[in-house]
Amino acid sequence: MALSPTQPQSTPQGFQHALLGKIAFNLITYFEGSSMTFAANYAEHAHILGKPQLQFTGQALDDLSWSLVFHAGFCNPEIELLKLRDAVAKHEVLPLVFANGDYKGKFVVTSVEVTTRQTLADGTVISLEASVALREYAEPKFVSAVKPKNKAIATKTGNKKPAKTVKRKPKPRPIDSNICRAGF
Numbered sequence: 001m002a003l004s005p006t007q008p009q010s011t012p013q014g015f016q017h018a019l020l021g022k023i024a025f026n027l028i029t030y031f032e033g034s035s036m037t038f039a040a041n042y043a044e045h046a047h048i049l050g051k052p053q054l055q056f057t058g059q060a061l062d063d064l065s066w067s068l069v070f071h072a073g074f075c076n077p078e079i080e081l082l083k084l085r086d087a088v089a090k091h092e093v094l095p096l097v098f099a100n101g102d103y104k105g106k107f108v109v110t111s112v113e114v115t116t117r118q119t120l121a122d123g124t125v126i127s128l129e130a131s132v133a134l135r136e137y138a139e140p141k142f143v144s145a146v147k148p149k150n151k152a153i154a155t156k157t158g159n160k161k162p163a164k165t166v167k168r169k170p171k172p173r174p175i176d177s178n179i180c181r182a183g184f
Contacts, residue, residue, distance in 0.1 A: 019097045020094050030074075034065065040058070041057045063136070066134070068132060072125070072126045087109040088109045107136055
């Protein structure tokens with residue numbers, strides 16, 4: 001189902017903010033905040049009597065962090081937590097789409113940190129906070145076979161046969177001899 005960029009999908013709990021695979025997150029009930037980290041990777045090359053130089057080696061994977069609140073007035077916190085636990089346990093690569101239709105790519109849930117805020121006397125969770133860490137999943141790029149730019153220079157040399165090689169077995173060594181042949 002495509003989400004309209006002008007009208008986020010409405011649910012009984014509020015407006016859907018994001019969809020991670022089949023896990024929906026609603027803006028009013030769940031999201032407290034989010035942060036994103038993007039970076040580049042550099043190799044450091046040391047120099048004698050000088051400062052090291054940096055060499056760009058590629059883009060780093062993006063990291064997302066979400067602060068979520070699950071409250072029994074809007075959802076079942078334990079079921080929502082099980083969805084996240086399942087995503088971590090299955091090691092699934094999940095597409096991330098925001099309600100405006102913005103596809104952010106594929107991500108994996110790397111960790112979930114949970115703080116229980118309110119419970120009933122019997123231990124039933126009323127409210128909990130979860131910090132969810134997502135890491136971008138980049139599809140591996142395979143190097144295709146390289147086609148040579150120039151034709152091969154080596155040519156066939158007619159009827160010349162390869163040199164004859166004789167395989168000889170070395171003489172047996174006495175049992176009481178040194179390990180090294182030179183006698184060290």
